[in-house]
Amino acid sequence: MNSKVILSVLGTLLRFLGLMMIIPLLVALYYRESLLPFLIGITLTEIAGIYLWSRYKSDDDWKLREAFAIVALSWLTAMFFGAIPFIIDGISPINSFFETMSGFTTTGASILDDIESHSRSILFWRSFIQWIGGMGIIVLFVAILPKLSIAGRQLFRAEAPGPTEDKIKPRIRETAKILWMVYVVVSALQVAALHLAGMSTYDAVTHTFTTMATGGFSSYGRGIEVFNSPLIEAIITIFMFIAGANFALLYRTLYTDHKIILKDEEFKFYTAVVVVATAILILALRYGIGADPLTCLRYAVFQVVSLLTTTGFASTDFNLWPDSSRIVLLLVMFIGGCAGSTAGGPKAVRVLLLLKYARWELFKSIHPKAVKPIKFNRKTVSENVIQEAVSFVVIYFLVFMTSTFIISLMGIDILTSITASITTLGNIGPGFNLIGPMASFNAMPALAKVVLIANMWIGRLEVFTVVVLFTPEFWKK
Template sequence: MIHFKAIGKVMGALLMLFALMMLPGAGFAYYFDTGDFDALLQSSLITFSFGSIMFFSFSRQDQNIRKREGYLIVSVSWLLMSIFGMIPYLLSDLSFGISDAIFETISGLTTTGATIINDIEAAPKGILFWRSMTQWIGGLGIIVLTVAIFPLLGIGGIELFVAESPGPTSDKLHPRIQETAKRLWYVYMGLTILAGVLYYIGGMTFYDAVNHALTTLATGGFSTKNASLAHFTSPFIHYTAIIFMILAGTNFTVIYFGLTGKFAKVWKSDEFRTYISVLLILALGLSAPVIYYSGQGVEKAFRDTLFQVVSLVTTTGYVTADYTSYHSGLTMVFFMLLFFGASAGSTSGGIKFIRHLAFFKNSWLEFKRIVHPRAVVPLKINGDRVTGKIITHIMNFLLIYLMIFTISSIIVSLMGYDLLTSFGAVATSLGNVGPAIGRVGPMDNFAFFDPFTKIFLSFIMLLGRLELFTILVLFTPYFWRAN
């Protein structure tokens, strides 16, 4: 039996925390006097009130959160955050409809970075900061944060961390799950602050630096400028973004090990070595054709190539150049990067390198098994044997991911959009990237889609952010069947 009252208390605590995170945006709105202070303050009060009612109504309930409650809490929490997170947009002067507000909010929380705002620089600064904050909240996962503080509320959190943790594995930094979550957030917050300082040194205003720091470490890609980071011509800013996008796409446990001097554990990670190697190979391999087709200088062409490769692979979605303007072949290469994803345990979306690595390693070993059918040929990652259960899970994930991409692209195309746009919109939504190809290229946005398609793509974003199974399992009879 599912403990719905225990879930209610957790949901209440989440909403109260979510409401408090709206207040910094209200502070910026008040400082810049952009007319959105009331919208953000009222949204915070509404959200906090609902959260308080839910939390205190179930405050005496048994907090025994098992696996099923964990998956249900994660899925429902993202739904509730999406509902309450869109209130500032609806109360502001942006004239958002319901579908627009849902799309922008879910795009933020899932760190997709797709937007329907045509003139970002004309939007109120408080709302833009809230837009960036939604990505920072969703970056590492608000569940990981609340796992760290829920013990103070008498709520356990191990099942929440398992359900939220991105990728097929979730390495612990500490035997206690609360300490793990705290240390992950220390790394997350520290890197965010450092990125903000460097952006400010590079020439951004304080406001722009804070916003871009939030969305860089979240691998979200929301910008305060219409042209994204192409607005800033400083190579220092571009290279700073590249470095922090790479860090944000790295497994945070690997970063933690590096910061604590455990470099042997860093280099032991097969995924990390593959991730860095692929980024370098792609950047170097694509630079020559970009230099040829763009006619730019060597440094600028290399910087743009490296930037776009890192931005797409880490699913950040920042833009410094229109990669669809070079050549159709290069456009398809950049489109394929939407299916990469960075490391498991990072803030990026997508399939993740660990799954690609396991798939290709297992496929290669299959040839050896064919030649030597009686030999035991195990798949190993980081020197450890990967169980058949995990291999099956990865293969199922890849197949379901491909099926969802195909079926969803057909659905979008049936709504009247061309194939390139349909493929691009679904691929970038499912991978939580942002820009794609067709009418949703790096210089475009999603404002032209009809309300149904916006809501449909929003659902696809949620599926991708929670790695398919967390949501899809709720639609199976096994989940709801009593123990």
């Protein structure tokens, strides 16, 4: 392990993270709020970054092992230094780390009980770190830093949200640039749409940040419900759905083949899940709470898309819904959005591949001598891809069950423990019971918060990148 290379790259990332704090500093200046949280944050982050970069500056190349360490430690480092403005603002260190990790990993699980009591600049930083983390910290730096682009393929692979690396261009730096270009353009479109729908510029920008990142932080305790606008909910639903789709696929649809998105099996499966889950939830709400059909449609489609894409916005307190309705929402939490999106969760492509694999096993049990390969998008799926999907799900559920068990040992009820684990591991946000959409995670014990921080970290980096660091083989020559 070349620790010098790792520390050098972390120093470079910290220097850019410090520069990013200038943006909320300007927001604080505009609204005449305290500049201290960001001045201290910028100073400490830049000092640490410059020290690491100059002290351990190295031109050595790195391999996959160093890439895993760089990516995993980059997110932890971003959490520690990104939390400085929250700590200076008066939030306890453990709560600040929780909020920052939830932000960067686009989980959206908050410990803030009274969100509106915090300054606009602090809430802006809270939303902005979700937007940065949505497309990926490393993907951003690969796009803008020539040095990182040299070994960017290993970094991209270690952070990429999905079972495969979806390249648009031969050079990974060009791919990263295009992904961020699509991200920025679609974000700008949503800001304009929300502003035209009646949101203030500040609300339109902050809610766009957390929609496109599928993060779900809102500058209001009641979330999207506070606007009480079907039009705003419809706009956010559309952009959540877009953010949950594969960005590389969206780019190809716009610039190469306008029909490719209609041919993609994962996108069709993702859309089918939205339609079927929404239809079931409409029926459950119609007969569960007796609401009229249009109200049921309004609530159902928003919450299904929000939780499937792991955004976590709430247009109503679904924690008060009947169990039949909440079961539908719980099930979609175990699916997630598409690979190559900003969404969390296991990803639709893995679920689809496992369904195909199960169907293949049934076929083989009847026709053991037949040769029938598993296909995805008309291409034969290699055994390695299937093994990766199976391994991912096994480790994912082991982490989920372990964290659920640990949290339940602290006296937390089982439904809260289950949903706290799955919403943090899947980077979703709100859960049920004590951590419902209109509540916070502040009441959770400190040790539970540490466990949930680890869940967010593991889930955002697709399990393998973090878990591999704890295997003996990783450290052997």
